[in-house]
Amino acid sequence: MYVAVKGGERAIDAAHAWLAEARRGDTAIAELSVGQIREQLALAVNRVMAEGSLYDPDLAALAIKQARGDLIEAIFLIRAYRTTLPRHGVSTLLETADMAVCRRISATFKDLPGGQILGPTFDYTHRLLDFKLAAEGSVDPAPTAPADLDPVPHVMAMLGRDDLIQDEPAGNDTPPDLTREPMELPASRALRLQAITRGDEGFILSMAYSTQRGYGRTHAFVGELRIGMVAVQMDIPELGFSVDIGEIELTECETVNQFKGSKTEPPQFTRGYGLVFGQTERKAIAMSLVDRALRWKELGEDFTGAPAQDEEFVLMHADNIQATGFLEHIKLPHYVDFQAELELVRHLRREALARQEAAE
Amino acid sequence: MMTATTAMTDYNFAYLDEQTKRMIRRAILKGIAIPGYQVPFASREMPMPYGWGTGGVQVTAACLVPEDRLKVIDQGADDTTNAVSIRRFFQRTAGVAVTEATSDATVIQTRHRIPETPLHEGQILVYQVPIPEPLRFLEPRETETRKMHELEEYGLIHVKLYEDIARHGQIATAYAYPVKVEDRYVMDPSPIPKFDNPKLSGNPAIQLFGAGREQRIYALPPYTEAVSLDFEDHPFVASKADHDCDLCGAANSYLDEVITDNHGARMFVCSDTDFCRVRREDGYAGRLGASQGDQ
Numbered sequence: 001m002y003v004a005v006k007g008g009e010r011a012i013d014a015a016h017a018w019l020a021e022a023r024r025g026d027t028a029i030a031e032l033s034v035g036q037i038r039e040q041l042a043l044a045v046n047r048v049m050a051e052g053s054l055y056d057p058d059l060a061a062l063a064i065k066q067a068r069g070d071l072i073e074a075i076f077l078i079r080a081y082r083t084t085l086p087r088h089g090v091s092t093l094l095e096t097a098d099m100a101v102c103r104r105i106s107a108t109f110k111d112l113p114g115g116q117i118l119g120p121t122f123d124y125t126h127r128l129l130d131f132k133l134a135a136e137g138s139v140d141p142a143p144t145a146p147a148d149l150d151p152v153p154h155v156m157a158m159l160g161r162d163d164l165i166q167d168e169p170a171g172n173d174t175p176p177d178l179t180r181e182p183m184e185l186p187a188s189r190a191l192r193l194q195a196i197t198r199g200d201e202g203f204i205l206s207m208a209y210s211t212q213r214g215y216g217r218t219h220a221f222v223g224e225l226r227i228g229m230v231a232v233q234m235d236i237p238e239l240g241f242s243v244d245i246g247e248i249e250l251t252e253c254e255t256v257n258q259f260k261g262s263k264t265e266p267p268q269f270t271r272g273y274g275l276v277f278g279q280t281e282r283k284a285i286a287m288s289l290v291d292r293a294l295r296w297k298e299l300g301e302d303f304t305g306a307p308a309q310d311e312e313f314v315l316m317h318a319d320n321i322q323a324t325g326f327l328e329h330i331k332l333p334h335y336v337d338f339q340a341e342l343e344l345v346r347h348l349r350r351e352a353l354a355r356q357e358a359a360e
Numbered sequence: 361m362m363t364a365t366t367a368m369t370d371y372n373f374a375y376l377d378e379q380t381k382r383m384i385r386r387a388i389l390k391g392i393a394i395p396g397y398q399v400p401f402a403s404r405e406m407p408m409p410y411g412w413g414t415g416g417v418q419v420t421a422a423c424l425v426p427e428d429r430l431k432v433i434d435q436g437a438d439d440t441t442n443a444v445s446i447r448r449f450f451q452r453t454a455g456v457a458v459t460e461a462t463s464d465a466t467v468i469q470t471r472h473r474i475p476e477t478p479l480h481e482g483q484i485l486v487y488q489v490p491i492p493e494p495l496r497f498l499e500p501r502e503t504e505t506r507k508m509h510e511l512e513e514y515g516l517i518h519v520k521l522y523e524d525i526a527r528h529g530q531i532a533t534a535y536a537y538p539v540k541v542e543d544r545y546v547m548d549p550s551p552i553p554k555f556d557n558p559k560l561s562g563n564p565a566i567q568l569f570g571a572g573r574e575q576r577i578y579a580l581p582p583y584t585e586a587v588s589l590d591f592e593d594h595p596f597v598a599s600k601a602d603h604d605c606d607l608c609g610a611a612n613s614y615l616d617e618v619i620t621d622n623h624g625a626r627m628f629v630c631s632d633t634d635f636c637r638v639r640r641e642d643g644y645a646g647r648l649g650a651s652q653g654d655q
Contacts, residue, residue, distance in 0.1 A: 008439040008440055008441045008444040009444050009448075012441060012444055012445060076409070079405040080405050080406065080407040082405070083405045083406075084371065084377070086377075179402075179405070180402050181402050182400035182401055182402050182403065182575040183575065184400065185502060185503050186503070312501055312502060312503060316502070321405065321410060322410045322573045324409065325409030325410030325412060325414075325573060326410055326411035326490070326573055327411075328409060328411070329409065329410075329411030329412050329490070332412065332434070332441075332442050333434060333435045333440050333441075333442070334435075334472070334551075335435055335616050335617075336436060336472045336473055336535070336551075336552075336553055336614070336616070336631055337472060337534070337536075337551050339553070339601065339614075339615070339616060339617055340535045340553040340554065340555070340599075341535070342601075342617065343534065343599060343600070344532060344534040347530070348529075348530075351529055
């Protein structure tokens with residue numbers, strides 16, 4: 001059926017055309033390729049994969065290009081694409097203990113089996129703008145050493161041997177899927193972790209920071225932070241065994257939290273956990289602090305009213321796609337509601353002024 | 361595995377896959393079985409932002425069949441930008457016929473209004489809902505408000521209405537005015553002006569409410585009673601601007617106020633553009649109707 005073209009339709013078409021042109025920018029400057037974004041803006045790509053809940057560096061890079069570098073918009077593109085993908089199955093448990101680490105540090109032990117590996121970190125760089133980069137020079141290759149093939153066991157496992165840290169028994173339950181079932185509260189820890197790992201980096205960071213400043217303090221140390229590649233395996237029923245279907249880069253953080261014991265638990269160290277796609281260190285550390293703060297109930301601690309302890313507050317506000325959509329929707333037309341409010345305020349004013357006059 | 365696709369895109373008919381539609385239809389059926397009750401559903405991430413009608417879009421997608429004729433309005437108008445965008449989405453992904461005529465439509469998706477033209481049996485009216493919980497601004501916690509609905513504990517909202525009267529002499533809620541459905545659930549009718557509230561009750565059409573971000577669907581089956589909350593000595597009043605439409609002269613339709621110059625001159629026009637157009641075609645004219653009506 002024919003629909004008359006009206007102002008709204010023309011405006012939308014023109015806006016989209018303008019957007020496409022603005023996205024490209026000055027055509028005298030070479031266009032960015034998706035490969036360039038994937039390789040040279042890898043940390044942005046990682047964030048988009050983590051919060052988009054889809055491990056695909058090429059698609060994430062494409063989304064960043066399409067979104068003009070607006071990472072939340074890029075995450076949105078990935079999320080919307082992800083919903084349309086079929087589910088082929090579920091992987092077996094990832095073995096992060098077998099990670100091929102490129103970075104692995106512990107703040108609680110000076111040295112430990114597997115060693116401390118700084119890896120490609122900004123940590124000890126001096127934050128001075130490097131004007132050489134503006135000249136687009138080539139980079140000297142980094143020094144290399146033969147890979148150490150010894151296992152790199154989890155630091156927490158070593159503490160666990162002495163019962164000094166709260167035990168976290170393995171379970172066989174299939175975790176719930178936040179993207180396939182509505183969120184129901186109270187949430188299990190698995191669901192909480194799922195929500196936090198795809199939650200907005202800025203929100204999770206600020207929540208974690210608030211615990212450090214005393215709003216639900218958890219006395220956290222980074223027991224271990226590791227980044228590297230982990231194999232993903234899937235059981236293939238036709239074969240009767242599991243096969244590697246690929247590998248993904250992960251950042252895993254485990255915090256050791258001081259704990260003097262509670263009504264129900266003996267004095268021991270407790271844990272916070274963070275696991276995020278890609279090299280996403282800030283997010284993984286923040287995630288483990290927020291995870292620990294949310295565990296007050298199961299550890300028999302007091303609820304002090306801190307925002308980071310409040311499961312409903314954290315889980316219902318962590319998702320930046322939900323948040324930005326609802327925030328920005330207030331720029332949509334609201335003239336009907338506004339008109340209703342106008343009439344109400346006019347009415348209330350008339351009555352208030354009449355009362356005032358009567359009093360005078 | 362092959363899935364049915366429309367000619368225009370690689371997506372399934374009306375975008376959502378059939379499994380998802382089935383999940384949403386179950387939620388809709390449950391909502392219809394328990395009028396006014398908010399059914400949790402696994403809202404999907406849609407290719408438009410949360411807060412922009414993703415709940416309504418999912419409900420519409422789950423209801424649409426190829427024979428449907430779809431009308432989409434925002435603020436009562438067919439040509440507001442977001443209505444255009446949503447209508448185009450379904451034209452692209454479902455290829456259904458679209459219309460601006462309220463009485464010709466089989467499915468109407470709306471934001472903030474109920475059409476002035478009475479609906480008839482067989483029509484489906486789909487509302488976009490931002491905050492489905494009528495108690496939310498009295499109690500921010502979902503865990504608490506669900507309990508309040510379970511226990512039919514609605515004292516808080518009556519206290520709020522009473523406080524309005526004590527402070528302002530009247531109930532100071534102009535839109536999203538809560539209703540009680542079949543004497544059981546208190547329901548948020550979405551941010552429609554309270555002028556539209558009487559149309560909720562006893563309506564021959566199926567009324568479905570979709571809140572995407574909040575993952576809730578609820579419904580009013582045909583001819584369901586929905587009573588606006590009030591007090592005996594302060595009865596509910598469906599108010600609107602005290603004018604007639606300047607284009608079509610209608611005295612009983614909801615009006616938008618349009619500022620026409622820098623000196624504060626105003627005109628009032630029907631918010632329901634289809635209703636206004638039909639009246640003008642039928643020869644009705646308002647104060648400015650002759651000069652501005654036929655642009």
